Every structure is written in structure tokens, then in C-alpha cells.
Amino acid sequence: MWSWGFSWTTRRRPSHCRPRIADEWHRHPRGRCRRRRRWCGFGRHPVRIHRHGRLDHDLHRQKRPYSCAFDTTTVANAGYDVRAVALDGAGNTAESNAIAPRFVDNTLPSVSLVEPGPYLRGTVAIVAIATAPKGVKSVSIKYTATGANTWTEICSSTTAPYQCAWDTTKDVDGAYDLRSVMIDNGSVTTTSLDLSGRRVDNAPTSGVDVQSANIGVIGRMESGDAISFTFSESMNLSSILAGWTGTSTSVALRVRDKNAVGSGATSDVLDVFTNTTYKIAVQLGSVVLMGDYVKSNKTLGFNGTMVAASETVGGVTRTKVTVTLGSLTGGSGQRTSTTLSNMVWTPSTSAIDLTGRATSSRPITQSGAAKKNF
DSSP states (O other): OEEEEEOOOOOOOOTTSOOOTTOEEEEOTTSOEEEESSOOOOTTOOEEEEETTEEEEEEOSOOSSEEEEEOGGGSOSSEEEEEEEEEOTTSOEEEOOOEEEEEOOOOOOEEEEOOOOSEEOSEEEEEEEEEOTTOEEEEEEEEEETTTOOOEEEEEESSSSEEEEEEGGGSOSEEEEEEEEEEETTOOEEEOOOEEEEEEOOSOOOEEEEEEEOSSSTTSOOTTOEEEEEESSOBOHHHHSTTOOSSOEEEEEEEEOHHHHOTTOOSOEEEEESSTTOOSBOTTOEEEOOSOOBOTTOEEEEEEEEEEEEEEETTEEEEEEEEEEEEEEEEOOBOOOOOOBOOEEEOOTTOBBTTSOBOOOOOEEOOSSOBOOO
16 A cells, blocks of 8 residues: 655645645745745645546645555556646645656465375475565475374475475375475565375275175076176276276177186186177286086187276275176076185276276185175
8 A cells, every 4th residue: 555645835826826745835026926846735725636547535624644545466567657746726726746656566476286186106396486565585395184184394485496306205195285384585475375285195006805796596696696896095996998988888708718828727717808709808817716617628608798997995095896787698507616715806006097007916805704696
């Protein structure tokens, strides 16, 4: 906010003399007007304050010093000339010399963080953007475990670009908040809005569980039965099946007897393909069923549908893919398994999560007590 003012006397002046700001008027014996270098004026007539060629404020019947306030937030940041305009009762006006230039600058200090992404692993560049009318003295970047409000500085920088390399492997996996703090050359401190809930996850992506569901004869693979694959992270679904978004899509299932699989297989094996030619695999991996669902050296084929869903466990969002069996499309030798068992799933390393990490091929054993699946 600016303010300015000037003063004048209430001395009367001849009607034929024009007003002058900062002058005092006197009657000369010959009828001419003379002036002395003083602040002066006449009566109680209005004074108008102008700025940048526009009427800003009228002063009526005020006592000296005459002044007004200039709300600089109502105009653009720029240079302005300031002057006063006096108006007498006869309508005569006079302007003061302009005070020029006076600069308006209401730019506030500002600092913010560039979005680093929802998932962080390894060493991550955390970047801040900072501006200040008086110049930036320093910018520090800090983090805290979400909800803890115990801020730890990653680094402090005095020159742009303001950024830090955060080695997330030194912190436990979990949710973290980030903020930046700027100090300008006037020692004013400005804090950015927090980026909340950015998850550090340096554990490898893996399978979490494999489960079956049954709607018919227990232990016999039939239309309507299902098998689900749960990953530890949110997955890039197009890495599981090209172009897939998670909506229901047709697939084919192949179930082979352990002897048909060969290579020392210990039980029947289930795989998922794009169609019944069984040439292009869906990148889920293979499941050792740990039960006897097919006669020796036989293979069964099923139509199926596949759909993906997200579930959140312990604050971590992860992907669950469910494949539902359709009709039997080929093969022979189907059996009903009577074995209580826990299936074992070996995920495909071609499946990647949203951060680009490949899934570990570490075998995952079905959770819960041994049971008859399907």
C-alpha cells in the first residue's frame, strides 16, 4: 500500500489567479499575481489525487496534510507516475509535478515441488521451483513418514536448479510426505504445499498368492471355476497381455499331466494363453496344481475369461487377476482330484509393475490350509 500527500494554506487569492500547488499567492499593487515558494492553497475546496492519468481519489474538506492510500494490489506490477490535482470552487485546476517512477511489485515468494511420481525406489531426484522478489537465498527439501510430522532434510541448495538426490534405500518401505522450504534474501521463510503419501518401495515385485474358486464338484475343473493371481504391486496390465486394460477378455487354459510336461514335473500344470492354439502365453506364469486333474500324459483345454481388479492391503494397492474357466475345448482324461494340497505359482518375469520393475520368478505357495482346489 502506498500513501502520499501535500499541504496548502487557506489564504484567499484573487479570482483571476489560477491555483498553484506548492505556491503561496499575494495581491500585487498593480493587480498582478505574485507567488512565493511555499505550500499554499485556498479555502476548503476539493483536491483530487491522480495516478497514471486517472482519477484515484477525491479529498473533500479534509485537514492538512491531504493524503490518500493507493491499494497497489488493484493494479498490475509496473512503474507508475504519481501527481496531485487541485480544484477550486470556480472549477479551476492545477497539477503538481509528477513523482516518477514509482514501481508496484506485489510478487510473493513462491516455492513448490515437482511431482516425483506416486512410487519411489532407488535414488530419486526431488526438484523444487522457487522464486522471490528479493532473490532466493536457499532452498531445502525435506521428508517425513506420512503422519509422523518429523521432517528430515535431504539437502539444501543455494543455486538453481534446486534439487536433491534422495537415496530411498536408506529408508524403510512405506508412505512419505515431501516439502520444500525457501529462505529469500530478506530472511523470509516460505514453505511449499506438502506432497503426501508418496510410496517408497524397494522390495522386488512378486506374486503374493494364488487361489482357486469352485462352483460345482469339488476337485474337478469345470465351467465357472476360477483361479486368481495376486501381485505385490499395481501392475502394468499391458505387460501381461498386450493392449489389455483389465476388462474381461477371452483367454484359453491348458492343463497338462505331469508326465506330459516332462522335465521332472511333480504334478499337473496349468498355463494361460491368448487362444486355443497355445502359441502365445498370457504373462502370468505357470501353476503347479499339486493334484491329479488329468490322466497320465493327457492334456485338457478350456475356454476362459480374464479380468483384473485392484485391492489395497496395508496401504499398498496391488493387482489381482482372475481367470474363470469356460467350456472344455479339447483333450481327454479329465479326473477329479481328491488330494488336499496347496498350489504353487511361478510368476512370469515379463509382467512388470507401474514403475517398470519385472516380477520376481520366486515360486509362491497358495496361502491357507491345504484343500481340494477347483
